[in-house]
Amino acid sequence: MTGPPCKALDASLQTQDPDVTMDDVAAGDIPKGADAPLASPTSLVLQNLDVVLVALALVPALLLGAPAIGFVLGACGWVLQRMVAVIDRRWTSKATDPVRELVMNLFEAFGRIWLLAGVIVLAAVLGERPDGLTAAVVIIGAYSVAFVIRLLSGPPGRRAGE
Numbered sequence: 001m002t003g004p005p006c007k008a009l010d011a012s013l014q015t016q017d018p019d020v021t022m023d024d025v026a027a028g029d030i031p032k033g034a035d036a037p038l039a040s041p042t043s044l045v046l047q048n049l050d051v052v053l054v055a056l057a058l059v060p061a062l063l064l065g066a067p068a069i070g071f072v073l074g075a076c077g078w079v080l081q082r083m084v085a086v087i088d089r090r091w092t093s094k095a096t097d098p099v100r101e102l103v104m105n106l107f108e109a110f111g112r113i114w115l116l117a118g119v120i121v122l123a124a125v126l127g128e129r130p131d132g133l134t135a136a137v138v139i140i141g142a143y144s145v146a147f148v149i150r151l152l153s154g155p156p157g158r159r160a161g162e
Contacts, residue, residue, distance in 0.1 A: 050146040054078055054138060069127035070134030077119030077135065078142045081112040 045052055054075045061071050088108040095101040116139050124132025 046149065048082075049149055050142040051079055051082060053145055054142050057138075057141075067127055067131040067134045070123045070131030071138055073119050073123040073126070073131070074135030074138030075142075077116055078139055081115050084108065084112055084115070 058071065058075060062068055085108070088104070092101050092104045092108070095104060120132050120135045120139065123135035
């Protein structure tokens with residue numbers, strides 16, 4: 001997975017500097033961490049492609065007859081869990097004890113899973129079974145996109161902000 005397309009995607013996800021060239025990437029001169037400049041629009045879209053696709057799919061899905069309650073709850077649940085993940089990364093980065101950091105990460109990860117499961121159940125209860133199924137499909141689709149982006153962005157230690 002170190003071919004040019006993955007390397008370019010990896011570089012755009014690693015760096016938040018729009019002036020970084022592919023030569024900088026090849027030389028390993030990529031700014032990392034909290035001191036890196038603001039992210040370019042392209043890297044922001046790639047980092048949040050799952051959220052962008054969920055938002056873009058909303059209108060066509062509803063026009064094609066997808067259950068509204070299920071789609072909206074699934075999309076809102078996905079965006080909420082992404083916001084929780086960002087807040088948690090900031091919170092756990094301040095932990096000085098590795099054991100405490102691990103516990104915080106595990107608690108947050110399982111909490112987000114239960115949040116998404118709750119959204120699916122809530123959609124089925126507030127609407128009907130098709131609403132629950134729609135919420136599940138939205139969440140699974142968004143998770144799949146996020147998973148592929150994580151795979152293409154490289155090992156965790158090489159990602160932006162880490």
